[in-house]
Amino acid sequence: MKSNPTSDETLNPPSIPGFKDFNLKDLLLKYLRYWYWFVLCFIVFTVCAYVSLRYSVPQYEVSSTIVISQEDNLSDAGLSVFKDLGLEQSNDQIENEIQILKSKTLIKNVITKLKLHVQYFYEGRVLDIEEYEKPIVTIDFLVPDSLLYRRSGIFNVRINSGTSFSFIDTDGNELSAHDFGTPVATSVGEAVLIPNQTNINSAVGKVIKIKLLPVRSLVASYRARLMITRVGQNSSVLQVSLRDAVIPKAEDFINNLVDAYGTRTINNKKETSNKTAQFINDRLTDISEDLSSVDNQAAKYMSQYGITEDVAGSSGRLADISTENKRQIAIYETQNLLIQSTIDFLKNKEAKNEVIPSNLGIDDSSISTDIGKYNTLVLQRKKLLKTSTIKNPVVVKIDDQLAGLREVLFQSLVSLQDKVAIKLNSVQRRENGFQSKLYQAPERQKDLREIAREQGVTEQLYLYLLQKKEEADITSHITVPNSRIIDRASPTSFLPVSPNKSSTYFLSTVLSLFLPFVVLYIRELLNTNVKSKRDLEELVSAPIIGTIPKGKYKNQFAIDKTSRSPVSEAFRILRTNINFLLAGVEKPTGKIIFTTSSVSGEGKTFISSNIAKTLAISGHKVAFIGTDFRFPKFHEVIDLPNGKATTGFTNYIMSTDISIEDIIYTEKGEDPLRVIPPGVIPPNPSGLLMNERVQTMFEYLEKNYDYIVVDTAPVSLVTDTLLISKFADLTVYVVKENFSDKRLLSIPEKYYQEGRLVNMAVLLNYASTNMGGAYGYGYGYNVKNK
Structure with missing residues (x-):
């Protein structure tokens, strides 16, 4: 009665390696089923693109080119100072200039000047x-x-x-x-x-x-649209670009922005020169007063003691011997005075963030270099504070560098002052030694020479500062900006840069293809139902005995002798496959075919009744039995004389007074089936199926019928089918497309591997016949379902 499970090599031919999981044709057909989605999205996105282009304001790009000077005119230290401090015209310095060009203050000044608000x-x-x-x-x-x-x-x-x-x-x-x-x-x-x-x-x-418009929001808008880029990686040439709907307005904005940037640089340089000139003027005022005081002292002394020019001249001849000593003393005292003035400036806390006057003649190259570095950092700090706060990391770093340089300068000046003092003392000792020889000279002549010496030192310092003042005045009038304009602002093209018509339509086309695809793909991911025969092939190793397509029928059966519909042909193919799987069953008649499924609603009763009808049409004697007692749908497909109240399978098992012939009915219609209805619903169906009268009934049917088709209960809900599965020669496991959950396919796979359902094969019911489905006929049938 039983046979081993049949190999699926014949019914399920092996697929080519590497193509089982992917088939381009199937993929395209699956999504082309929803071609109207793509067409609708294409129309919608194309219309949106057209409306967007129609109502968007064209934007044009205007650009100018400037070069940032590689020379720094803010101090005598030059470019070497920047290199020593790591602030040379490198990427960081150029980036600072870019940020200044994009500063809110500079842009606001241009907006208000041109009244762009x-x-x-x-x-x-x-x-x-x-x-x-x-x-x-x-x-x-x-x-x-x-x-x-x-x-x-x-x-x-x-x-x-x-x-x-x-x-x-x-x-x-x-x-x-x-x-x-x-x-x-x-x-x-x-x-x-x-x-x-x-x-x-x-x-x-x-x-x-x-x-x-509020100026603040307009400044933000221009800053967002203003693009400043370097022309070349190591180049100091900048390209200043702006996108705007009005070309002349963009040209005026860029030209005025570049001009304002140059004016700002000139003002910064003038500030340094003015600070130096102011310092020199203050010193000249003090020294002029000292010089006046010394001249008055000399005149008063000569008047008081009646000293004439001849006496002074004769005294002067005596001083020729010490001329060289006094000249050196004057030089060292001047140096000491300049050093002390600079030290006093460094000690002044109010001048902490001001530039130190340069070119004062301090005879030490390292100190002059450090003063140049200090002035450069002070101006750099002021420049950054216009676009940031004192908490800016760059400003904090500059403050630390300024503090360090102040300390270095202070120590250097003190050390230089000590050296000058040593040299001065040495010369003075020599002069004192010579003066000791003049003690014989009149005391008045000696006092007069002291006054003349002080007068000479003061006059020399005064003349020196006058020279430096002239140099500072010249410098303040020849300042030039650190940038030059290469090209004035002009449009890069008279065609708008946005919106881009080609890009917009291309994007709309991509979205019209991509969006439906994503939606369909997500829907596919979320849909866990069996969607095609491929799902069965991937998840169940049992042979697939056939595929029944969707269809509508005029009566309970989908097949008769004259029907040529796809469903009828599918059942005829199924009949052939059933005979193939039953070929190994060693009994001439009475072959028992079970149909089951995972859950109710998968079309199990429909499939079993049509299998029985297909076998009956071919001239075989067929018995059709309903053993699904819990949710019977037997009477929905079989037209019996006495309707649903007919005595059936359960009545025979429970009562020995009822014979098998009493529960066998002949179905109405052409090629009628012999049917055994489920009967009344018993209180304990599982226990009922273990009755020995079940075996007696199957033995009787095997002797009197060619085929026995049994409609059993779903195996995932109850154990009824498993209790009588030993009587089957073939088990057809029904799976319904777009209804059966793929997660439930583990049940037939388990039963197939364990052999609990005899000679099991899987049948896909209600398969799609439209484009992209897993089922289709190529025989040219145009006959409607009959």
């Missing part, structure tokens, strides 16, 4: 058109700039005549009428509208929209 628009058919160069009217607000720059507003102005206008609302209704040139009240404050006499008469009846 006030914009004028004409009404167009689709978009409002901005007029920048020659607006029909201009508006001047009579409010302080500090308040005006914070406010915003939109004013619709209709030109009534060459001398009058009206404010209107968004619907075109007049709000108030005024004359040009007279103050009018607005939501921002009083304002005066001035007409452009060259074109005001041609604009009568037109509406002009005036927009007032």
Whole structure:
């Protein structure tokens, strides 16, 4: 009665290695089933792209090219100072200049200078058109700039005549009428509208929209659109670009921004020169007073003691011997005075962040170099503080460097002062030794020589500072910016850079393909139902005995002798495969075929009844038995004489008074089946199926019928089918497409591997026949279901 499971090599041919998990044709067909989704998305995105292009304001790109000077004119230290401090014209320095060009202060100054916060628009058919160069009217607000720059507003102005206008609302209704040139009240404050006499008469009846924008938001907008890039990795040439809807406005903005940047550099250099000149002037004032005091002292002394020029001249001849000593003393005292002045400047806390006067003649190259470094850092710090705060890491780093340089300068100056003092003392000792020889000279002559010496030292220092003052004045008048303009602002192209029509339509096409694909793909991922025969092949190793397509039927059976529908042909193929699988069963008649499934609703009863009908049409004697007692659908497909109350399988098992012939009925219609209905629903179906009368019934049917088709209960819900599976020669396991959960396919796979369902084969029911499905006929049948 039983046979071993049949190999699936014949019914399921092995697939080519590497192509089992992927088939391009199947993939395309699966998504082409939803071709209307792609067409609809293509239409929607194309329309959206067209609308976007139609109502987007074209943007043009304007650029200028400048070069940042490689020389630093802020100190005598030159480029070497920058290298020593790691602040040379490298990437970091150029980046600092870029940030200065993009600073809010610089951009705000350009916006307010050009009055870009006030914009004028004409009404167009689709978009409002901005007029920048020659607006029909201009508006001047009579409010302080500090308040005006914070406010915003939109004013619709209709030109009534060459001398009058009206404010209107968004619907075109007049709000108030005024004359040009007279103050009018607005939501921002009083304002005066001035007409452009060259074109005001041609604009009568037109509406002009005036927009007032907050300067802060406009600064943010320009900063976002302003692009500054280096031309070459190690180049100091910068390209300044801006995208705007109005080319002349963008050109004016860039040109004024570059000019403002150059003016700022010149002002910084002048500040350094002015500081130096101021320091020298202060020293000249003090020394001039000292020189005057010494001259007065000499005149008073000579007058008091009646000293004449001849006496002074004779005394002078005596001083020729010590001339060289006194000259050296004067030099060293001058050096000491300059050193002490610089030390006093370093000790002054109020001048902590000011430049140290340079070119004062301190005879030490390292100190002059350090002063140059110090001045460079002070100016760099001031430059950064205009765009950041004292907490900026770069500013903090510069403060630390300034503190270190101040300490180094202080120590160096003290050390140099000690050296000068040693040299001065040495010369003075020599001079004192010589002066000891002059003790015979008159005391008055000696005092006079002391006065003359002090007078000479003071005069020498005064002349030295006058020379440095002249140099500082010359430097302040020959300052040049550290940038030069290579190309003034001009459009890179007269075609708009955005929106890009090709890119927009390309993106819409990509989205129209990508979005439906993603939605369908996600839906496929979330759908755990069996979608095709491929799912069965991947998850169940049992042979697939056939595929039954979708169909609609006029009666309970999908097949008869004359039917040529795809479903009828599918059952005929199924009949052939059943005979193939039963070929190994060693009994001439009475072959028992079980049909089962995982859950109710997978079409098990439909499949079993049509298998029985197909075998009966072919001339075989067939018995059809219903053993699904819990959810019987037997009576929905079999038309019995006595309807649902007919005595059946359970009545025979429970009562010995009922014979097998009593429960066998003949189905109505052509090629009728012999059927055994389930009977009444028993209280304990599982226990009932273990009755020995079950075996007796199957033995009787095997002797009297060619085929016995048994509609059994679902195996995942109850154990009824497993209790009687030993009587089967073939078990057809039904799986319904787009209904059966793939997670439940582990049940038939387990039973197949364990051999608990005899000679098991899987059948796919309700398979798709449209494009992309797993089932289809190529025989050219056009006959409708009968």
